[in-house]
Each structure stands twice: as C-alpha cells, then as structure tokens.
Amino acid sequence: MSAGIPLNQNVINMEYAVRGPLYHKAAELRSKGRNIIPCNIGNPQALGQTPISFYRQALSLLEYPPHIKRERTLKGQAPALKGMDNQEWISDYVLDFSEDFLTKMETGMGAYTDSKGPRFIREAVSRFIDKRDGVTPDRGVPSIPDHIFLTDGASEGIKNIMELLISDGNDGIMIPIPTYPLYSATIARLGGAQVNYYPDEDSGWTLNREILEESFSRAKKDNVRVKAIVVINPANPTGAILDRKSIKEIIEFSGEKGLVIFADEVYQDNLYGSEFMSFAKALGDNRDIPLFSFHSASKGFYGECGHRGGYFEVRNPPGSPGGDNGFIDILFKQASVNLCSNTIGQALIYLLSSPPPEGSEPYDQFNREKQGILADLYEKAVMIKDSFKEMKAVECFGRVGAMYLFPRINHLPGGKTDFDYCMSLLEETGLTTVNGSGFGQRAGTHHLRIAFLPPKDTLEDVLPRWIEFHNNYIRD
C-alpha cells in the first residue's frame, strides 16, 4: 500500500530510550510470566506506592459532588452503623475543601476551562511558589498568576515553549548530558540544534563557567545560535542536586549570552534533607533573563504520574520589557489549540499547592504519609548505593535527589555496551533499568539509570542477585 508516503524525517530520527527496546523486552518477559521489577521509569505507584489520601478523597468528591452532601448525612448517623471504623469517614475539612473548590470551579470538572487553567488555581500556585521561595511583602519577587499556565504534565509546556524558540537547524538549545530524553527528542522533532554541556560527574555533577563556555563556543563555531539552556534540578537521570554555586553560574552565564532558562524542577520535593533552591528565587530581582520553571504532580512524594497534572511559570517573558503581553499571548494561543489541560490534573496542582494546614483534621495523616514516603525513598536509595560498593568498578556521584541513581560502570568486557549490560541484567534478574547511552553520556563512559522505587523486600531480593550478576558480567 502507500509505502510511498514519505514521513517527517525529524520524527523518525527522534530517539526515546526510556520506552525503547528495554521497555519492550520487559513487557515481553512479563507477558511470559517473568517477575519484572520496573525501575526503568519514575513511576512510583506502579511499584506499589500508595496515593496520598487527602488528594484522592478530594478528587473522588470532585468527580461525584452528590457524595459531599451524602457524606455529611451519613456521618450524622455514624453511631447507628456497625463495622465502620471512624477513620473511614471523610473529614469535614475535605468535604468543605471540595465544596469550596467546586464553587470556584463554577463549571465543574467536565467543562473545558480557560486555556491557561482556571485563575483561582493559578493564584494558588502563585501563593505556593511565593511561600516556597520565602517571598514576603518586603523581600523577593512575587510570581504573577497570569504568567502561570496549567498543562498536561510538565512535558506539554516544555514542548510548546521549545517550539516557539526553534525555527530551524541553526537554533540551538543547551541541554545537560546526560539528559532527560524529552529534551533531546523535542529538539530533534523540531529540527533544532542540540547543544550538549557536560556537568562534572566526579565532583557530583556540578557546573562551572568553563563547562558552559566550552559548550557555547563549540555551538558558535558550528554557526548555531544558542537561544536557551535547560537545567534539570534535582536532575534526571543522575538524581544529583545542583549546588548554589552552579545555579548562580548558570544565571550569570545566561544573562551574558542572552539565553532563556528552562528550569525543570519537577523533583523539587525529592531532596531527602538537602535544601531546594529554585531558579525563580536564585534569579532574584533580575528583570532581564527569561525564565520558564516547570513543575508537575507526577513526582515528589505524591507520584500521581497518571493524572498528568503540571504547570509552568514565566518570569521576564521575552520581548516584553514594558509590560507588553505579546509573548504571554502567544503562549495562550498555543495552549488554546489544545483547549485546556485535563481538569483532574488541574485539581491535583491545586491540591499540592494547598496542603492541609497544621491543626486541620487531615494534617496528621497527610504528614505521616508524606514523610513516610520520602523516608522510605531515601532508605531505598541508600540500600542501592550500598550495594554498588560490592560491585566491582562501579561509582556513583552526587547528592541523592529525584528518584534515580546513575552509577558509572568503569569497566565492561570487550565490545559490550551499557545497553548490553542492562539487557542482560533484565534477562537474568528481571530488574529493568535504562542504559546511560539512552540519556547521552561522555564518550567512553558507561552508566545506567535505576529508579529507587521498588518495595524494600523486592530490593532485598534483587540487589544480591544484581551484585552477583554484575561481578560475573564484568569478569567475562
């Protein structure tokens, strides 16, 4: 048949390793009954993480509002009911919260919203950002609700803004290597130029001026006009947390070179004791550098990946020094072609911007769940890191952040790649990881990315088998 229809070569060339051959092999083994441990993506609830009760109780009521009133009636008769635990009632706080949400939402969950998302949700996000960054009437630069866009996951916004910046193959975007493949794939799809920069692995994936300049001047030599720099902090796939010095370096560099900053901060809650420094805060009262900051409901302690809630915030929109809204209007038009992001994802962004306050009924449970998940994640990261010590020629750098470890395998048997390693690891142990080459890496190095998400007893079972596999494999 129409074998003759030529397709867009940019899309054909685009690579996306996270759902590439290893993903398909794992699916195949699983369909054959093999026990597969999917550490290849950051998908906590697929590995048994329980949703935050507060969020889900509210979403459940938003989908079926008649149950708000019914719950109040039922609770009034609770003493007459047998076999019911007191815990099983929805707290008045959540009932009021949901009712209030629906009042503000006006048209309910089933209607398209404004293309940017409802204003009251963007206002809540704005308050969340300002609180996180310690903005007070006397200190810091407040975020602007009209410069916040709700999106289906963080990916949608990233893609739209990149599309706006890339006109042809001479438009370049600096991305860290290794990178989250959304960035390399999107640049490839748009036919832009991918300009690699290489955080310094051995010093914990930090950055300095030399690294950035090297990348920029390499691009210039190739006649590439660099327009933006992408930073992922905490990083994916390395899991490393950027230090303040690196952040300041990027901002100074971007100011000098006239670059737009993409700050992918979807792991801002996955810090395990380290302090989070947002680019918005670090930017301070700079009025020149355009900054796009991304966040989502998919990661953090909540891990609501499937709901595809996300947002981005714009500071210093390009081409609008005197309050001209031209750039924001174009973003609005782009968002409008998609009509709006999904309302349940929007509600989740509202929920994570509005945690129950201290003293409210759901506070204790919420906090217990939150802290429990974060503590558990950290312990699992440590378990895996510890097992690297028993693997020959493995090193792992950087502070623990995000949901990933990205160990370097310093020795592989002749001719083998890290892809071969990950495929054998999958086949022998069921543990699914992603090869470092899927994210890009310095030539001659080998890595893999593992999400530290499986239950501890699963790790207790698989880690010794991995160690054994590894020490056999690299001996070959």
Added chain:
Amino acid sequence: MSAGIPLNQNVINMEYAVRGPLYHKAAELRSKGRNIIPCNIGNPQALGQTPISFYRQALSLLEYPPHIKRERTLKGQAPALKGMDNQEWISDYVLDFSEDFLTKMETGMGAYTDSKGPRFIREAVSRFIDKRDGVTPDRGVPSIPDHIFLTDGASEGIKNIMELLISDGNDGIMIPIPTYPLYSATIARLGGAQVNYYPDEDSGWTLNREILEESFSRAKKDNVRVKAIVVINPANPTGAILDRKSIKEIIEFSGEKGLVIFADEVYQDNLYGSEFMSFAKALGDNRDIPLFSFHSASKGFYGECGHRGGYFEVRNPPGSPGGDNGFIDILFKQASVNLCSNTIGQALIYLLSSPPPEGSEPYDQFNREKQGILADLYEKAVMIKDSFKEMKAVECFGRVGAMYLFPRINHLPGGKTDFDYCMSLLEETGLTTVNGSGFGQRAGTHHLRIAFLPPKDTLEDVLPRWIEFHNNYIRD
C-alpha cells in the same frame, strides 16, 4: 530585555479564532458582571448540562478505591439509616464495574500507563467500534486493539499524525472550509500547506468529485504534494452530517490520489435521528487507503470536555503492507515522548465504550439521561433554527448534527464583517458566538457559529433579543 530573541514565525502566524478577541471580550464583560451566554464553544457542562451519573460514580470510585468496599458495608446497613433515598446508593453493578476496572488497570489511576494506553481499554474500544459498525465474524473488517491509541482529547492524536506527514511547505493537507481551527492552526504551526476544499453549502454541505478535484489540482499547480484529506463528520463548525454519497466520493478520491484520510468523528453520537456512517465502515475491506479515525469523550451526550479523553484508530497504516509495524512503532515513539494520556480520560473512554447493558441496574437511569440530553439538544437546535426565519437575509443549510448551527448572513451593512456582527451581538445581548471568518469561508460570504447548548429558558430570553438586534443591525 531579550526583545532580541526571534520566535518561530509559524507559531506566531497560527490563528485560533475560537479563543480569540470574542473570547477575550466575553471574559472582560463577564468580569464586569454582564450576563454572558457562552455559545462560542462546544462545552456542554459549562452551560449546565449534567454529567452522566454512571460515568461519574465510577470515576469517583476509581479515584478512591477504599469507598468500593465501604459502600458495600454501608448498603448492608441501609435500613438503619434515616433520610437516605434508595437512589443515593451506588449500584452493585457500578461497584463491580469499578472493582473489575481496577483489577485490570493493575497499577491504579496514579501510574503512567503504556504509551498507547492500557491494552484492556484498547480492546474495549475495539469492541465498541466493531459493534457500532456492525462487524460480525462473517461481515466487515474488525478493528485491531494494537492500532488504537488513547490520547488527551482527540487533538493530541491529530497533531502527532500531522507532524509525521508534514516535512516542509510543499506537504499539503486538504481541509474542508469552513474548518475546525485545530487543523488550520496545526498545519500553520508545522509550516505545511493548507489546501482548502469547499463543501457545497447550498446543497447541505455535500461533496462531489468536482469539488475535490478542483482543490487537488489547484494544489498541484502550486507544487504542493497533497498527502492527506481531513473530513469532519458530523461537521464542525457547520453541524452538517455527510451523506453516504459524499463519503464514498472521498474514499474513491483518496484511493486514486494516494491520500491518507483523517476522519474526525468526535460528534458521532450527535446525530438526532440521522444514522451514523463511519469512515471505517465505509472503507470496508479496502487495504490500501490509510485511515485515521478520531473520537473523544468531550462531545456526544456525555460532554466530558474537561477530562480530555480521546482515542484514534489506524487502518491500513502507511508503509506496512506485509504487517510491517514501522508506522505504528513511530506513533508509539511519539506517544512515548508524552509518556501517556491522562488515566481519568482513559477511564472515560472505557466507560463510553462499555455502556451498562439492558437489564443492568444503572441501565434505565443511564438511558434516561442519555436520551434526555440528546432530545434537549435537538429541541434547542430547532428553536434557534426557527428564529433564523425571523431574521432577514439569514439562511442555514444541512441536516442538524454535532452541537452547532452555522447560519449564513446574506447581507451586512457596508464595510461590516461577520466579526463586527458577532462583536456587536456579544456587546448588545451577551450572546457569544464565533465569526465565520474564524473558520474560513468562501470569499464574499458571512457566517457565524453558534453552539446550541444553553438551557431552553436562556434561549427563550435571548433569541428574541437576537432577532431584534439582527434586524436592526443589517438595516444600518
């Protein structure tokens, strides 16, 4: 500041009238307290349409599964409860349905799914398509679950497939004029060539060979390589339903010219008595013509726009005569960059593919709600059509379908455009419509699109005021 960053001209050029100046003016008037009747978009629940109970009860339970068991416990004690109507309990059918869904969903609503969406949902969609098209073991061509992709609304799939077909300004897509602006906007964004064809308004927006050939040869003269043809049936913005002859004509034409067909069938439930003929059914056992059919949870009688559920089905994927999966693999890779569509939208697609069977507990209510909404929509369309008869120089063609009427205004005062008309109509009556030029129209004609969604008493109030406005306006 960075006024110097040049942006992608394709995105800047892109137009999207549905959320253009009229949309913004309506928002402005509304914020000033004016009563606005938003007939500018097909957003039923924004105009008071009640969600289908069956769908929302299930979604509510999927978000908070502990309530499945709790509901069973509570129902067991129903006699002890005062002030509860029997109707307020969730039926066992819905409880079992939700439990079964979650068993099949395995990782719950909070996890990323397969990039195409879970297989069991795609299987349900496949059964739905085959049932709709009367496919039996002896008759018709069954759909293939692996050729079905779940998406965030129908828009996502349309955009991805267009992106795959358009490489440069010589790649053309035939679209009907007037058109749903997603198509013109997407072609503009991708830098492709928009090739207009003009259904014949006066004969009810039908098509014939001449119309299609004229469009094709015009493109050829401009050195445009036409790759695909878009058909929207029932149509947006005209609301017209294509007759079988037009459908056959498009298929024959596409076969001869080697075109891919985009069949946008999101209004397939909005026929009000006419019978729906899908392109998949009309294609029959043709193995040559690539067909992409789109559907969503946003329209129909359900109108769950905000949940952004959608799917597309591929028949005869390009370049894969011998079962080669190349094209499907590329679509999978595209979907993977977005990870997956939102799970609640996916669940809605499953729900609308799996209506409660006759005799089941929710059947009567479901059917009552469904038929009630459809009957109401039709009555409202007729009310509006009738009022056109009292407006001078207004004609409206085609059978009533979708959610729109697209009357032609045969006379406007000197220098005035249909945009001017719609703006004045909005300012004087609060009724928000979209000017015909926002969708494209034959040069020298004037139209507007109105969604027949407001409650009847609202129409009873506004229609006389519109008639008065109209007859004054065109006299000027």
